[in-house]
Amino acid sequence: MEKFNIRKVTFLRLVTFALIIAGLILSTNFVKEDVSANHPVLVEGERDFDGDGRLGADEDGDNATDRVYGTITAGLLAANGATNANGQVIVVTNGRFPELIRIPNTDAGQMTVNGVTIVEAAPGIMADIDAVLAGNANNGVRQAAVGVLINTDLTDRAIILRNLNIRNYLEGIQVLGASRVLIDNCRLDSNLNFGIRAMGTSRVSITKTTVQASGMRFNPMMGTPGPGTGVRFEEQARGTIVDSTISGNTATGLSNGSTQSVVLSRTTVFDNGTNVSGTSASSFVKLSDEMTPEVENDSLR
């Protein structure tokens, strides 16, 4: 009988322990599920937004409840209640972000884009994603890399970049796979090889965006551009370019090497090595006649 009582107590203890463990697992799952929803998070630039006195990495790691971060990269990852590549990352104070933006960030273990992902600066805010910050130890590494790299084969989720400056990288924005991307109201300059490069079967819409000075980066000597093209479509990528300016690029302003057409409208293409080039007669489709500036400099006519 005593032996049975010992077993019963042990059994009850085991049940209690198991229930506690199960509760913990369930609560963890609920938290995870909540985190993975398409929620907005805020990112501070070089001015404190939430008044906690923290900036940069200190803000990234402070807690999982404020949903305020100090780097864009942390805002896109999962830790501390961030978007986990499924939500909106909004920069809310002016600042320079010497980062490499990866969507998804496979180097950090984020293997896929989990939903619609938006990176934007709030209206009235300047977010400068820049390879160079004077005196920063990693300037060289960043200048040899792509600034914003988007690569997913999932076509049921869009990536939106809005109101960002992207500068001084090997390529400003590179879009791979079957990614669906909107680049809205962005400014790209001084990227060595390409301002924007779309490859694979991706689809890229570019609106109200300026792409200039691709191929011109002085560090302090001028880098060797390869080739220094403003906007480039390759492989089977397709897209639209509307209400934008492409100028002062070393090589081609707008180059379509894709098998697909690119739609172009109301866009100034001026003062590039060659303003527009395409691999076939159907490379470009006009939405309207308004796009044609009169300047005779290989403008699309």
Place this chain on the structure above:
Amino acid sequence: MNRITRFIVLASLILAFGFVATSWNTTDVAANHPLLVEGERDFDGDGLLGVDEDLDNASDQVFGTINASLGMANAGANQNGVAVVVTSGRFLETVRITGANGNVTLEAAPGVSAMVEAVRAGNAGNGDRQMRPGIIVDAPATRIVTIRNMISRNWTDGIQINGSSRVVIDNCRVENNTNFGIHVTGSSKVTISNSTVASSGFRSGAAPANNMPNPGIGIGFEGSSTGTVAFTTVSGSVAAGVSNTSSAGRKAVGILSVNAFDNNPNFNGIKPAKGTIPAVAAPSQDDPDNQ
């Protein structure tokens, strides 16, 4: 060689290494890096503004005047980088952009009002500034200069572009400049978009300022310059709104969706493209709608 001598030699080597390393760091500073410029409100919370902010240190990379941010001292851009105005303010200075060492961008952050302004009530330098251009660009053809979201007012030329400069002017407002709003000369190439050029040739003020328009053109292309003007408003100029006298001929200047109105004339030497708002005839007394 005794121990003391060895120690001195070793110390000298360490000092020399440190000096070289510091020099390398200086070279790094010359890269095309971004800088912040405060207007009339403190951004970094150090309580400094203007020249005091220019001179405080070389590590914050925050400045109080535009010219200091473009210079070399205190880790400025050294004419190779981006100067971003991050709080609103009036800048009583002629800005000189040479692009001597690389691409230069001068911009105000979205939502920030950055006025390169010749006049501030009671300021001793008003008369002198009103006889000069506000922003002068004279850069090599291998550089791109960008001026974005800036305001230039009350100068002889709001923005003057010389030599073989290649310039992008985006989302700027240029007004009340006596001679030209935007003056493009030499063999420069200029892309103008989303901007407003108003009241060129109209400036009022007390002596010693000479307010006579000469000639009072909104956007003028001269020399052998070329360019495009798109999605821009040019209005209320004493002389022509957009004028092209470039030796490159009539096709030197491309026009796309430009609202040119109330200039004299609206276009000179330019064939407006489709989408451009044409000249509107003055109201006729015979028109019953005007009676």
